Amino acid sequence: MAIGIAALIITDSMTLVVPWLIKEFIDVLPGKPSSELLLKYVFLLLGVSLFLVAGRYGWRVYMFGASRKIEFDILNRLFEHLLILDRTWYLKQKTGDIMSRATNDLRAVREFFGLGVLILIDAVFVIFAAVGMMSWINFDLMLKVFLPLPIISFLFFYFVKEIGKRHKAVQEHLALITGLVQQNLAGIRVLHSFVQEENEKTKFAQLNNEYINKNLAVTRIFGIFTPTMVFILGVAAMLSLWMGGKAVIAGSMTLGSFVAFNGYLMLLSWPMMGIGYVFNLTQKGMAAMGRIQEIFVSQSEIKPAPEGTGTLVEVGDIEFQGLKFSYPGEDTLSLKGIDIKIFQGQTLGVVGVIGSGKTTLAQMLLRFYDPTAGALLIGGRPIKEIHRLRDSIGYVSQEPFLFSMSIRDNIVLGRVSATDRELEEIVRIAGLKKDVERFPHRLDTLIGERGVSLSGGQKQRVALARALIKKPEILILDDAFSHLDSETEEEILENIQGQLRQTTTLIISHRLSAVRGADQIIVMDAGQIIEQGNHASLVRAGGVYANLFQNQLLAREMEILL
Ligand SMILES: Nc1ncnc2c1ncn2[C@@H]1O[C@H](COP(=O)(O)OP(=O)(O)OP(=O)(O)O)[C@@H](O)[C@H]1O
Ligand SMILES: [Mg+2]
Known part of the structure; x- marks a missing residue:
């Protein structure tokens, strides 16, 4: 990550060199310079451009790599945490909602850490540096050009708040949709047998429609946000041209400085919009992180007995x-x-x-x-x-639950160290022997989606064998x-x-x-x-x-x- 940020800052600094080179170039023109000198500037510009390409590649690789690593770590910790939560917690949850948090929300967090952080650093750096250069060229002009600044900040915070609110609604709605899909897939047979396909289709279409509307609400506010920013920048450019132009005529500013000043002003347009985009990503990422965090802070109500308090080796009454x-x-x-x-x-x-x-x-x-x-x-x-x-x-x-794996694996889940002989014995005790002999791969027959479907009685006996082998x-x-x-x-x-x-x-x-x-x-x-x-x-x-x-x-x- 640090390498990525360093590459980013170096790249940005180089971007700032460009208007400066152009200023120098224009300022030497009245002195009728030799072609050699002019060529020197041209090659310098070319060199800077090549450097920019390499720099961009560098930060992309490092920043996005780091965000993937963050995603990977969060997902691992999330899964570990989900494994230890108890029934009381699961009773209150919908599987679809948990799935949504582990996928959609996690993706939003990753995008924030990758793209979001990157654009943020990029934008903040370029804004400060460009404004700094402008003040250095002509402090007075800079102040005048940024007269509309207070209006910008005010609008900005209004937008940020509104965007955040709408994002949260989108994420929550997405969880609802995931939930419905998950439930329908789990109960697909019931739906078929009760001929409920049409009903569910309508229900889904309706949810989906609301989802689109909520997304459109976000898009709408963005549709206002971006042009507003561009417009304000346009006003600034107008002020700069007018007052800067007057300064050049009055001779208090060189032509090169005037061009460079406007060049820096134009450099601002991308970060201004970038900041808007970052806030979008940040709001989304924060809303998502909050939803993931809700899982992390959940604790099991059943506290495991401390170690050393004796196991059930000899039971008793x-x-x-x-x-x-x-x-x-x-x-x-x-x-x-x-x-x-x-x-x-x-x-x-x-x-x-x-x-x-x-x-x-x-x-x-x-x-x-x-x-x-x-x-x-x-x-x-x-x-x-x-x-x-x-x-x-x-x-x-x-209601015994069997996993989509072989019968053998389902049984030895009870005790992984069980030998083949023990397994055979248990299969006999559980009354499964004849059934198993009829399966295509005996104990290694797969159950469920990719294998055979067991009858209710067979399932019960596999579950019994799993308990007995312990x-x-x-x-x-x-x-x-x-x-x-x-x-x-x-x-x-x-x-x-x-x-x-x-x-x-x-x-x-x-x-x-x-x-x-x-x-x-x-x-x-x-x-x-x-x-x-x-x-x-x-x-x-x-x-x-x-x-x-x-x-x-x-x-x-x-x-x-x-
Ligand atoms: N997860 C739960 N949350 C709230 N109430 C529950 C829950 N599970 C069961 N109950 C309630 O507890 C009571 C006892 O349920 P329980 O499942 O123990 O009955 P049971 O004797 O096993 O019935 P069955 O013969 O149908 O298996 C019922 O009134 C049921 O509604
Ligand atoms: Mg019961």
Whole structure:
């Protein structure tokens, strides 16, 4: 960057030499100089021009290179920061908006640091130097010519403010558009199946139209700004010609000085407009940097436990003590005082109607959020104090997410060090063996956009394998078998129980067959535990669970009959 700036200043200084050479040239003319002397001036001018070309190349390379480096660093830091932010933050964000900040806004910042800084230094230097030269030639004339200056500054600041405001609106709108595109692409199948293409097209066209209008608003104000500046400069030139001309006639100024004075005045026209452009870039860059900065200052609310506070090597019992929780920004409690103890190595079954708080309960164990009130202890220690807690937990979420990579890579994400034999074993336990054998490249088959599409049940089992290969101390299955038939489900559950004897397991399910064998079962309703016991005792109690059991039994018999 420093080299670039140096090259720029040297180049600019050379530009200033040109009117001076012309002045000398004109001033020697009345003395009838030899052709040799005249040729000397011509070659000098040629030399300066060549030097200018080289100088321009120099600053371009160095300045733009530096701005790319700045962009690169910001993007890296941004990605790192995005990786550590927690759910509470992501809940409040739109993916499209984040994407827009990482691309459009970042580009605006780069343009500011490259082009913007460059033009700024260029313009400020040329303005000061040219005005300096003019005062040196004729201080009096310089003062008169710049009489309109206060008006310029006033107009200038008005424009700058207005341009900034309009730029911010453009950037924000662009984020909106990115958001819509991102959402539509993610849900393209839904759009197709609901024949919503036309609707979305109209919606997009409308947003796009507004975007153009907002951009035009910026262009409009620029359309006024630039000509205004040119006009003011024109007035200055007029004053200079008139008063300078009089001075030459009066003999108080040489013709060469008069020409040079006007030459310097003309040199000002580019930086005057350049400054306008810089302010444009600066406003854009600042608005953009502000939007990127908003991500940088966001912090995770979940503070990781300090190192050395002990990991979950030996787990111990899990205890919910009067735990209450409401989602960030929500008034109602999603968990209203949960008290339960799960002994190490045992299995807890969780059932309950939709929205009763089952997933929320599981997420407390993963510490996606901290409790609003009450406590959650593992092995007698508050969960907040357990370092690298999630290392010890295998979690299969209700809507498993698989990456667009091979099945193998998706599974070993759980534990990169897993051997091929372990992998094979896990594939068997997760009931994936037969499926994998049918895939074109077995475990190396790609999933998603560039590979095969998995069925819902296959996805669930890949996600299960990913959790199992961690050999977790705690295993959480959130409705993990909803896409499987009861037989497969039973088979897999048996496999798991045979394999992970030491593991404390939490099975959330809508199907009672999945929790039937659990050591303990809770029935949840509206964030509370309404029944608790094991299968036999709950059936005997004749409550919600018993009812549900009868219904599901009946349904199953019907299934077999039909
Ligand atoms: N991110 C969230 N922000 C705000 N409220 C939420 C959020 N996620 C869930 N809730 C609310 O918390 C309550 C419990 O939801 P939860 O997902 O735990 O239910 P669930 O028992 O897992 O239901 P399901 O059987 O459908 O999976 C619901 O009332 C839901 O609206
Ligand atoms: Mg759920």
